[in-house]
Amino acid sequence: MKTKPLTTLPAWKALTRHRQAIEKLHLREFFAQDKRRGERFTAEGAGLHLDYSKNRINAETLRLLRQLARETDLRGKIAAMFRGDKINSTENRAVLHTALRAPRNAVIRVDGKNVVPEVHAVLNQMADFANRVRTGKWRGHTGRRIRNVVNIGIGGSDLGPVMAYEALRHYSDRSRTFRFISNVDGGDFVEATRDLDPTETLFIISSKTFTTLETMTNAHSARTWLLRAFRGEAKAVARHFVAVSTNAEKVSEFGINRANTFGFWDWVGGRYSMNSAIGLSTMIAIGPQHFRALLAGAHAMDEHFRTAPFARNLPVLLGLLTVWNTNFLHAETVAVLPYENYLKRFPAYLQQLTMESNGKHVTRDGQAVNYATGPIFWGEPGTNGQHSFYQLIHQGTRLIPCDFIAFARPLTPLGRHHDLLLANVFAQAEALAFGKTAVEVKDEGAPAALVPHKVFSGNRPSNTILADKLTPAALGKLVALYEHSVFVQGVIWNIDSFDQWGVELGKILAQRIVPELESRTTPKLKHDSSTNHLIRRYRKMKGK
Numbered sequence: 001m002k003t004k005p006l007t008t009l010p011a012w013k014a015l016t017r018h019r020q021a022i023e024k025l026h027l028r029e030f031f032a033q034d035k036r037r038g039e040r041f042t043a044e045g046a047g048l049h050l051d052y053s054k055n056r057i058n059a060e061t062l063r064l065l066r067q068l069a070r071e072t073d074l075r076g077k078i079a080a081m082f083r084g085d086k087i088n089s090t091e092n093r094a095v096l097h098t099a100l101r102a103p104r105n106a107v108i109r110v111d112g113k114n115v116v117p118e119v120h121a122v123l124n125q126m127a128d129f130a131n132r133v134r135t136g137k138w139r140g141h142t143g144r145r146i147r148n149v150v151n152i153g154i155g156g157s158d159l160g161p162v163m164a165y166e167a168l169r170h171y172s173d174r175s176r177t178f179r180f181i182s183n184v185d186g187g188d189f190v191e192a193t194r195d196l197d198p199t200e201t202l203f204i205i206s207s208k209t210f211t212t213l214e215t216m217t218n219a220h221s222a223r224t225w226l227l228r229a230f231r232g233e234a235k236a237v238a239r240h241f242v243a244v245s246t247n248a249e250k251v252s253e254f255g256i257n258r259a260n261t262f263g264f265w266d267w268v269g270g271r272y273s274m275n276s277a278i279g280l281s282t283m284i285a286i287g288p289q290h291f292r293a294l295l296a297g298a299h300a301m302d303e304h305f306r307t308a309p310f311a312r313n314l315p316v317l318l319g320l321l322t323v324w325n326t327n328f329l330h331a332e333t334v335a336v337l338p339y340e341n342y343l344k345r346f347p348a349y350l351q352q353l354t355m356e357s358n359g360k361h362v363t364r365d366g367q368a369v370n371y372a373t374g375p376i377f378w379g380e381p382g383t384n385g386q387h388s389f390y391q392l393i394h395q396g397t398r399l400i401p402c403d404f405i406a407f408a409r410p411l412t413p414l415g416r417h418h419d420l421l422l423a424n425v426f427a428q429a430e431a432l433a434f435g436k437t438a439v440e441v442k443d444e445g446a447p448a449a450l451v452p453h454k455v456f457s458g459n460r461p462s463n464t465i466l467a468d469k470l471t472p473a474a475l476g477k478l479v480a481l482y483e484h485s486v487f488v489q490g491v492i493w494n495i496d497s498f499d500q501w502g503v504e505l506g507k508i509l510a511q512r513i514v515p516e517l518e519s520r521t522t523p524k525l526k527h528d529s530s531t532n533h534l535i536r537r538y539r540k541m542k543g544k
């Protein structure tokens with residue numbers, strides 16, 4: 001059945017009209033009109049608190065956004081995802097990262113088969129292996145303990161593990177070194193391994209497909225690096241390499257034992273895979289118990305998303321507000337600003353999750369969209385960003401909605417640091433919303449010429465997500481919150497959030513160019529004049 005174009009839906013049209021009224025109002029007025037706005041425009045879900053009162057919305061905006069959710073059948077689509085329907089239509093796949101954190105007794109069928117027992121079998125296999133590495137039962141080829149764990153992967157096979165490792169470092173086994181190699185740039189490999197002892201190093205080759213150029217290149221370099229230390233003794237590979245993949249055949253071709261292969265399934269998208277065996281490095285770092293807490297946290301958010309009324313549903317609210325800011329207030333980006341240093345890689349992780357998912361230009365049935373889809377996500381931890389790009393957020397000409405993320409309790413209490421940190425996050429959201437008027441600036445005695453420079457227009461939207469403490473469970477909730485917010489946006493925009501055809505062209509062109517760079521004889525180049533020129537120039541610079 002063909003879906004009605006989004007812009008023809010009654011709720012979309014009503015929102016377009018409604019925007020005109022909202023645009024005339026300042027957040028100062030919204031707050032003045034409703035003294036309890038700061039308490040009312042909040043929601044709790046799975047222990048996370050969302051304050052969305054500093055968005056340019058009123059009760060009518062929320063009502064219309066919920067109507068839009070109904071008109072696009074968000075409820076039905078949520079049910080379809082959780083049920084295991086093949087909602088990734090261009091790849092004909094189910095989308096079941098939620099099954100990765102489902103309890104043992106859940107039943108979720110793909111093609112008639114309950115996948116939950118397999119999920120738990122792999123979790124047990126991971127736990128057994130992680131425990132053996134952590135207790136020193138699993139040893140290297142020469143009998144030495146594994147002190148270094150190196151994850152080789154890229155995209156979803158890297159960003160989730162590295163983000164989770166950094167986020168949960170506080171809970172990690174500090175006697176071990178964890179490194180993450182992703183880039184095909186040799187510098188990444190060389191720097192990550194230069195101080196490691198191969199006899200104490202375990203490589204986890206993480207790749208859903210086990211064909212990705214970067215990962216395979218790094219995996220082969222790792223094998224060469226290792227075998228050099230073992231004078232070419234191929235047997236050593238078995239004690240120093242394990243694999244995480246859906247492609248068991250390719251893994252054994254590489255020479256990794258089936259017993260040391262951790263599987264997952266095509267219904268786990270790369271960028272949704274950190275709760276699968278792709279999280280093996282995380283589990284070795286923090287231990288199986290903490291890893292299960294991470295899953296339990298994500299599951300709690302899944303349940304909240306699946307069951308809570310839209311008016312109190314965190315991922316639904318966050319997703320709908322992103323649609324509002326993107327399509328009606330024409331914001332082009334979202335800044336994600338964690339006031340928690342351990343979350344320093346969270347914005348990078350979110351970039352793949354959000355932009356690979358919703359960077360789409362056609363609807364599910366292949367029609368060009370006539371509205372903006374996925375905004376650009378970016379960010380840095382606070383307070384660092386305040387001394388760099390916040391100037392533009394406060395006084396620039398663009399509207400940049402911000403998601404502030406903060407925790408009530410620090411993992412590493414230190415003097416006054418945490419109150420200072422939290423004072424800053426609250427102050428930034430306040431300054432963005434309310435700004436400072438010319439009258440206020442003049443009253444402070446600013447010279448007339450400086451007044452316009454010191455004015456803050458305010459009226460700049462933000463959300464604040466406040467949680468108790470960055471635990472493994474809290475991280476699971478936060479990740480699931482954004483996963484589902486991305487889903488909500490994709491449903492409204494009627495796009496396939498689970499494919500990623502946009503990465504293919506560059507991969508194919510690179511494969512074509514490789515022999516042109518490597519050939520000893522001058523290649524016949526058939527690219528455009530710019531690409532031809534760059535290739536010739538590069539060859540010349542290399543003395544070819």
Ligand code: F6P
Binds near residue numbers: 211500
């Ligand atoms: O090229 C994009 C992509 O397919 C991502 O979606 C994925 O996370 C990444 O590459 C890595 O893929 P793989 O896990 O198959 O190596």
